[in-house]
Amino acid sequence: MNLKWRVSIILGLIAASVWALFPRTVVERVKRNGEFVYDTVRRVPLKRGLDLQGGMHLALEVDESKGAVPDKSKAIDNALKVVRNRIDEFGVSEPVVQKAGNDRIIVELPGIDDPRRAQDVVQKSAFLEFQITDKTQALEKALPRLDALLKNTKVAANAPTTGGKKDTTNAGLQSLFTADTSKKADTSRTDTTNAAAGTAGGPGAFSKLVRPGQMPGEYYVAQSDVELVTQYLSMPDVQAALPPAKVIRWSSDTLSYGGTIYRPLYVLDAKPIITGEFLTDAKPNTSPTEGNIVQFTMNNEGARRFRTETSRHIKDYMAIVLDQRVMGRPPIIQSAIGANGQITMGGKDLQAAQDLALVLRAGSLPVPLKIADVTQIGASLGKDSIHKGITAGIIAVALVVVIMLGYYRFSGALAVAALALYLLYTLAALAWFSAVLTLPGLAGFVLSIGIAVDANVLIFERIREELAHGKTVRTAIDEGFRHAMSAIVDSNVSTALTAAVLYQYGTGPVRGFAVTLLAGIAASMISAIFVVRTFYMLWLNRSREAQQALSI
Amino acid sequence: MLRILHDTNYDFIRWWKVMAGITVAFILLGLGSLAIKPPNYSIEFTGGTLMQLEFTQPPDVGEIRSALDDAGIHGAEIQQFGSNRDFTVRAQNPSQVAAQAKGAENIAVTIEAVLKKKFGENSFKAGRTEAVGPRVGQELKRGAIVAILLSFLITLVYLSIRFEWRFATAAVIATSHDVFTTIAFLKLMHLEISLTVVAGLLTVLGYSLNDTIIIFDRVRENLRKGRKETLYETLNRSINETLPRSVLTHATAFAATLALLFFAGEVIRPFAWVMAFGIVTGTFSSIYVAAPVLIWIERKWPRKTGARQSSSTATPTSRTRRSPATATR
Numbered sequence: 001m002n003l004k005w006r007v008s009i010i011l012g013l014i015a016a017s018v019w020a021l022f023p024r025t026v027v028e029r030v031k032r033n034g035e036f037v038y039d040t041v042r043r044v045p046l047k048r049g050l051d052l053q054g055g056m057h058l059a060l061e062v063d064e065s066k067g068a069v070p071d072k073s074k075a076i077d078n079a080l081k082v083v084r085n086r087i088d089e090f091g092v093s094e095p096v097v098q099k100a101g102n103d104r105i106i107v108e109l110p111g112i113d114d115p116r117r118a119q120d121v122v123q124k125s126a127f128l129e130f131q132i133t134d135k136t137q138a139l140e141k142a143l144p145r146l147d148a149l150l151k152n153t154k155v156a157a158n159a160p161t162t163g164g165k166k167d168t169t170n171a172g173l174q175s176l177f178t179a180d181t182s183k184k185a186d187t188s189r190t191d192t193t194n195a196a197a198g199t200a201g202g203p204g205a206f207s208k209l210v211r212p213g214q215m216p217g218e219y220y221v222a223q224s225d226v227e228l229v230t231q232y233l234s235m236p237d238v239q240a241a242l243p244p245a246k247v248i249r250w251s252s253d254t255l256s257y258g259g260t261i262y263r264p265l266y267v268l269d270a271k272p273i274i275t276g277e278f279l280t281d282a283k284p285n286t287s288p289t290e291g292n293i294v295q296f297t298m299n300n301e302g303a304r305r306f307r308t309e310t311s312r313h314i315k316d317y318m319a320i321v322l323d324q325r326v327m328g329r330p331p332i333i334q335s336a337i338g339a340n341g342q343i344t345m346g347g348k349d350l351q352a353a354q355d356l357a358l359v360l361r362a363g364s365l366p367v368p369l370k371i372a373d374v375t376q377i378g379a380s381l382g383k384d385s386i387h388k389g390i391t392a393g394i395i396a397v398a399l400v401v402v403i404m405l406g407y408y409r410f411s412g413a414l415a416v417a418a419l420a421l422y423l424l425y426t427l428a429a430l431a432w433f434s435a436v437l438t439l440p441g442l443a444g445f446v447l448s449i450g451i452a453v454d455a456n457v458l459i460f461e462r463i464r465e466e467l468a469h470g471k472t473v474r475t476a477i478d479e480g481f482r483h484a485m486s487a488i489v490d491s492n493v494s495t496a497l498t499a500a501v502l503y504q505y506g507t508g509p510v511r512g513f514a515v516t517l518l519a520g521i522a523a524s525m526i527s528a529i530f531v532v533r534t535f536y537m538l539w540l541n542r543s544r545e546a547q548q549a550l551s552i
Numbered sequence: 553m554l555r556i557l558h559d560t561n562y563d564f565i566r567w568w569k570v571m572a573g574i575t576v577a578f579i580l581l582g583l584g585s586l587a588i589k590p591p592n593y594s595i596e597f598t599g600g601t602l603m604q605l606e607f608t609q610p611p612d613v614g615e616i617r618s619a620l621d622d623a624g625i626h627g628a629e630i631q632q633f634g635s636n637r638d639f640t641v642r643a644q645n646p647s648q649v650a651a652q653a654k655g656a657e658n659i660a661v662t663i664e665a666v667l668k669k670k671f672g673e674n675s676f677k678a679g680r681t682e683a684v685g686p687r688v689g690q691e692l693k694r695g696a697i698v699a700i701l702l703s704f705l706i707t708l709v710y711l712s713i714r715f716e717w718r719f720a721t722a723a724v725i726a727t728s729h730d731v732f733t734t735i736a737f738l739k740l741m742h743l744e745i746s747l748t749v750v751a752g753l754l755t756v757l758g759y760s761l762n763d764t765i766i767i768f769d770r771v772r773e774n775l776r777k778g779r780k781e782t783l784y785e786t787l788n789r790s791i792n793e794t795l796p797r798s799v800l801t802h803a804t805a806f807a808a809t810l811a812l813l814f815f816a817g818e819v820i821r822p823f824a825w826v827m828a829f830g831i832v833t834g835t836f837s838s839i840y841v842a843a844p845v846l847i848w849i850e851r852k853w854p855r856k857t858g859a860r861q862s863s864s865t866a867t868p869t870s871r872t873r874r875s876p877a878t879a880t881r
Contacts, residue, residue: 440748443823449808458797
């Protein structure tokens with residue numbers, strides 16, 4: 001190949017690499033004073049993985065603990081849209097939401113420093129129903145039957161300990177304790193004999209635990225008995241004896257009455273008058289009288305249905321049920337309601353209202369999701385990793401330079417120049433293909449510095465052999481490159497194949513490693529074979545004495 | 553011109569029996585130790601919870617433990633990680649893993665809550681949390697094994713095309729040898745088997761294969777020259793001829809590995825250890841596994857045609873059952 005062409009190609013590659021790596025102004029979501037906003041930032045276009053910049057990785061699966069889901073793949077597809085909407089609303093820079101395999105959703109949220117909240121937003125099913133409270137005193141009628149059923153039942157109840165796990169204070173902790181009572185032995189204290197267990201069974205087992213509230217269908221249960229009542233209600237016999245076409249739901253709030261804390265229990269008409277599917281918008285707000293609220297708007301069809309239904313239920317109480325919990329106290333329907341309504345948040349803070357509005361806007365999850373795995377990495381840890389990785393890289397380069405210069409002298413200098421181009425090309429390739437640089441990837445990159453010179457070493461040793469056979473410098477260089485080629489190609493291709501397998505089977509960080517390895521192999525072949533060869537040609541053309549002796 | 557090991561003529565393969573003894577002993581030691589106690593798999597593979605906590609004040613490890621025990625998280629491993637304010641908490645018991653089947657975050661949430669209660673709301677920060685449900689771990693384990701086997705298969709096919717099946721088989725056997733020695737090394741060093749370590753293992757395989765290919769490439773070339781010598785001699789010659797290259801490349805690769813080992817931090821250290829050992833075992837297997845195996849294969853299935861009949865056909869049949877080392881004496 002013409003020498004001019006070779007030089008132009010190398011210069012062209014350098015220009016392209018520098019351009020690919022040049023800091024540029026991009027618009028992305030960044031955090032300013034704790035708020036995510038769109039802003040312009042100037043940065044080197046190299047993507048850092050979660051382990052280097054901090055953030056959160058979640059794998060979500062269909063939760064089948066509350067009933068089997070027939071077509072999981074389809075359910076995941078539907079859930080994916082909702083999760084994606086919610087993440088977009090949540091406002092994270094460059095989030096990843098994708099389906100993995102048949103039944104899993106991968107969510108990656110760079111820079112998230114409140115993992116609990118992110119988790120909540122992703123997982124909340126946000127199924128909104130409007131149900132009328134029971135006016136027929138159905139529970140009172142069923143009470144004798146329930147008491148009779150429970151008379152002989154001894155329940156080894158683990159009522160909440162006096163530490164007072166007020167279950168709304170910590171959603172995650174609460175889900176742990178209510179998720180499955182049989183697992184409780186694992187997590188709650190062992191002092192199981194408590195007042196609630198003592199009151200289990202006996203005459204009036206159920207009726208003594210519930211007292212009528214202030215509106216039809218409302219009952220109060222002392223906070224200390226909530227656990228026990230929940231257990232009773234989950235027993236199959238009890239469920240069969242409950243009034244038909246009614247559902248029983250807990251309130252999300254508690255109230256204090258005469259020094260005791262009560263949690264309201266509502267008996268509701270099972271058929272909701274309307275669900276959240278007609279919702280078009282939801283906004284958080286603060287009202288002076290009701291505290292934090294979420295105001296919502298329905299579309300035309302929803303508004304029409306809502307108006308019809310509410311006009312039939314004037315003077316009734318309407319419970320707003322979110323994920324099977326009654327939000328606030330059911331308001332009385334004064335007149336027909338149209339497109340707009342509101343949900344009171346009780347004592348919860350504005351952020352809870354914001355998050356609820358967010359999930360309502362994004363739609364409800366078609367299936368409940370559970371977390372299959374979660375990794376969260378702090379931003380400072382990521383910075384520390386980058387810093388250490390760069391230090392290791394600089395030291396590796398220094399050592400390799402010393403070895404190559406010490407052993408091959410002038411030719412070693414050519415190899416070092418080629419190594420510099422190798423580093424440039426590899427980084428540029430990573431930036432160009434928007435590959436994600438992870439911590440193992442960084443390690444692989446540092447390691448590749450040591451291995452990248454192998455091709456040069458092979459060539460140089462070959463040239464030395466040819467020189468030893470008495471060939472001229474020019475011939476020795478030509479023959480050296482020619483003979484070393486098969487070894488270089490075979491060894492690099494087989495490494496590339498291994499890297500490809502790693503890419504296919506790896507996840508997250510390991511995938512980043514494979515990408516770095518592949519980019520490194522390509523760059524090292526270009527720099528060692530093409531670039532160094534060109535350097536030699538330039539050098540041979542320039543000086544006559546070069547043709548006499550080669551420093552190698 | 554600075555030269556090391558130039559124009560050498562060592563009889564490397566002569567020592568193959570001793571070397572085989574050493575490597576078999578090492579592998580048996582490792583595997584035996586595996587039989588007694590299973591290896592440490594990381595959270596990614598077993599499922600469980602790992603939290604790296606940065607405390608503002610050096611905490612009392614006993615208090616961390618008692619707080620966890622009170623919350624029913626028994627047998628968690630609490631380790632200092634760097635400074636005396638950094639700790640990792642690892643809950644990997646089967647019961648804890650099972651509890652995460654319902655939601656992987658459960659244990660992590662509990663740990664954070666009980667420690668906040670014990671030490672105060674702002675007493676620590678979770679620098680890193682990994683929580684993996686049981687199913688994910690099993691899938692990863694299967695994935696890692698499939699990846700290793702698949703890379704073997706692909707290598708075998710590629711080398712069979714570029715060389716021929718005898719070379720390909722010998723190279724793959726040498727590489728599998730490295731899998732075993734590296735696993736033995738991991739076990740004897742009490743290194744945890746994580747995804748990053750598996751990536752390291754695959755890199756070692758690639759590196760070792762490289763090394764074998766460089767030597768085999770020379771063998772292929774020397775065979776074409778059609779010297780009057782046995783395969784045994786050709787192999788020795790090729791190893792000697794590629795010796796300067798091997799020394800140089802291993803030196804630069806080792807330099808980069810040392811930089812990783814000492815400067816890249818705790819997370820990368822296991823990977824660097826695997827790589828450091830891999831350079832040694834990869835070099836070893838190219839000479840003492842790949843070469844003797846190739847000689848053995850040639851003897852068992854001699855090639856019938858070709859520019860040069862292989863050495864084994866030149867070897868008297870009475871010697872076929874002997875070792876390659878004695879075959880040329």
